[in-house]
Amino acid sequence: MNISIIQGMIDAIDKPAIFINQDYVIEAVNKPYRDTYPVTIKLGFSTCYQVSHRNSKPCDLCGENCPMEQAKETGKTASVVHVHATNEGQNYCDIRMKPIIDGEGELLGYLEILDKLAYASNTSSEGKMVGESDAFKAMLSKINRAANSNISVLLHGETGTGKELVSHALHSSSHRAEKPFVVIECTGLTDALFESELFGHEKGAFTGAVNKKKGLIETVEGGTLFLDEVGDIPLAMQVKLLRLLETQTYRPVGSIAIKKANFRLICASHKDLLELVNAGKFRHDLYYRIAGLSIHLPPLRERNNDIVLLAKHILNTLGSDKTLSQPTLAALKKYTFPGNIRELRNIVEQAILMADDRIIEPSDLPEYVCASTQQTAHLSPQGEKDIMTLAEVEAHYLKDKVDVYTGNTEDLADALGISVRTLYRKLQALKINAP
Numbered sequence: 001m002n003i004s005i006i007q008g009m010i011d012a013i014d015k016p017a018i019f020i021n022q023d024y025v026i027e028a029v030n031k032p033y034r035d036t037y038p039v040t041i042k043l044g045f046s047t048c049y050q051v052s053h054r055n056s057k058p059c060d061l062c063g064e065n066c067p068m069e070q071a072k073e074t075g076k077t078a079s080v081v082h083v084h085a086t087n088e089g090q091n092y093c094d095i096r097m098k099p100i101i102d103g104e105g106e107l108l109g110y111l112e113i114l115d116k117l118a119y120a121s122n123t124s125s126e127g128k129m130v131g132e133s134d135a136f137k138a139m140l141s142k143i144n145r146a147a148n149s150n151i152s153v154l155l156h157g158e159t160g161t162g163k164e165l166v167s168h169a170l171h172s173s174s175h176r177a178e179k180p181f182v183v184i185e186c187t188g189l190t191d192a193l194f195e196s197e198l199f200g201h202e203k204g205a206f207t208g209a210v211n212k213k214k215g216l217i218e219t220v221e222g223g224t225l226f227l228d229e230v231g232d233i234p235l236a237m238q239v240k241l242l243r244l245l246e247t248q249t250y251r252p253v254g255s256i257a258i259k260k261a262n263f264r265l266i267c268a269s270h271k272d273l274l275e276l277v278n279a280g281k282f283r284h285d286l287y288y289r290i291a292g293l294s295i296h297l298p299p300l301r302e303r304n305n306d307i308v309l310l311a312k313h314i315l316n317t318l319g320s321d322k323t324l325s326q327p328t329l330a331a332l333k334k335y336t337f338p339g340n341i342r343e344l345r346n347i348v349e350q351a352i353l354m355a356d357d358r359i360i361e362p363s364d365l366p367e368y369v370c371a372s373t374q375q376t377a378h379l380s381p382q383g384e385k386d387i388m389t390l391a392e393v394e395a396h397y398l399k400d401k402v403d404v405y406t407g408n409t410e411d412l413a414d415a416l417g418i419s420v421r422t423l424y425r426k427l428q429a430l431k432i433n434a435p
């Protein structure tokens with residue numbers, strides 16, 4: 001293998017990149033990669049996990065997925081979102097690993113290319129999307145792929161799951177970041193209002209049009225247009241929106257001049273648009289235009305592992321010096337949050353006010369939070385069954401403990417009297433996220 005040819009190829013990549021052999025040893029590295037980590041990289045000695053994680057073992061032995069195994073098995077690029085210890089602190093990175101195979105079919109090693117996800121964090125960080133659950137990381141990976149392209153994105157998720165925050169992340173990490181980001185709230189817009197808001201109008205185009213007005217399509221020129229609650233656009237306007245997306249042109253109300261549009265479209269909806277299509281309330285041709293890539297934002301109850309981190313993050317961003325007691329955090333982890341992260345924020349805000357002391361106790365939470373967790377605590381895990389198998393008992397016990405555990409995985413393994421690796425193996429088999 002001619003490493004200087006590989007080094008030349010790596011140097012031509014403008015993102016941080018390395019070439020590693022099958023033992024994770026770095027054999028070629030480009031400048032952006034060296035500049036990302038505060039560690040000296042010695043070619044032929046340093047491993048990727050030492051540099052990116054400061055670990056002494058490969059990531060899969062430390063409870064994180066490593067894309068190498070998958071890339072080796074499939075012969076194709078595999079990807080994963082990891083937290084790396086970079087010059088700027090802990091940073092989410094989207095890693096793509098591609099197996100490099102020579103003319104004789106022999107595996108030479110792997111090319112690894114990184115994207116730093118500056119808009120996300122696994123610690124409390126003002127203005128960033130915060131989280132650490134697998135569901136959150138899966139979402140980050142999709143956001144990163146979409147951000148690097150011009151594709152129309154449909155964000156689908158319940159109220160308060162962060163659709164607006166994600167739309168900002170998509171814009172700020174795209175090549176349109178320096179251009180405008182324009183939001184249109186589609187709920188409650190009449191046909192006429194929608195058309196004149198979007199396309200603008202000429203003076204005298206209709207009663208009340210005393211002046212010529214620029215439309216938002218003109219304002220957004222070169223940037224990102226975010227249509228919130230796109231499912232609420234009236235059918236008549238859906239045709240006009242479709243025409244705009246297909247022709248990239250539009251006509252201001254009352255004008256005969258055709259104008260050229262240049263924007264990237266992001267839409268959001270808490271309604272299932274395909275259901276609306278089936279019910280004849282949303283045009284299927286428009287659906288396929290706006291859902292170039294569909295990203296599902298998981299509800300908070302499916303990101304149970306993020307609740308403690310998010311609650312502490314909200315406390316920080318509200319500038320409170322109060323802390324949440326362990327029983328309070330445990331109660332929050334058991335609640336189902338129909339209003340998702342926005343509801344968590346409201347609950348924390350209320351609890352700050354209610355707590356006389358510096359420690360926020362469960363009694364400071366709104367009553368419905370604790371009431372609902374008490375109800376679920378009474379439910380028998382096995383339903384009607386009198387006897388559970390030992391495996392079922394273990395699965396239930398582990399799930400229960402992980403749900404309410406607020407310490408780290410090492411501490412939990414210690415408390416359970418098993419090794420961290422065994423705990424990871426058991427959790428992986430049961431598809432339970434580690435605490």
Ligand SMILES: Nc1ncnc2c1ncn2[C@@H]1O[C@H](COP(=O)(O)OP(=O)(O)OP(=O)(O)O)[C@@H](O)[C@H]1O
Pocket residue numbers: 128129130131157158159160161162163164165166270313341342345
């Ligand atoms: N990952 C996250 N980390 C930190 N804060 C978040 C995260 N996701 C959402 N939030 C916060 O939760 C609140 C609700 O988020 P956002 O308005 O983006 O949700 P939404 O899905 O657009 O809601 P709606 O559908 O009701 O408009 C905001 O205060 C936002 O900053």
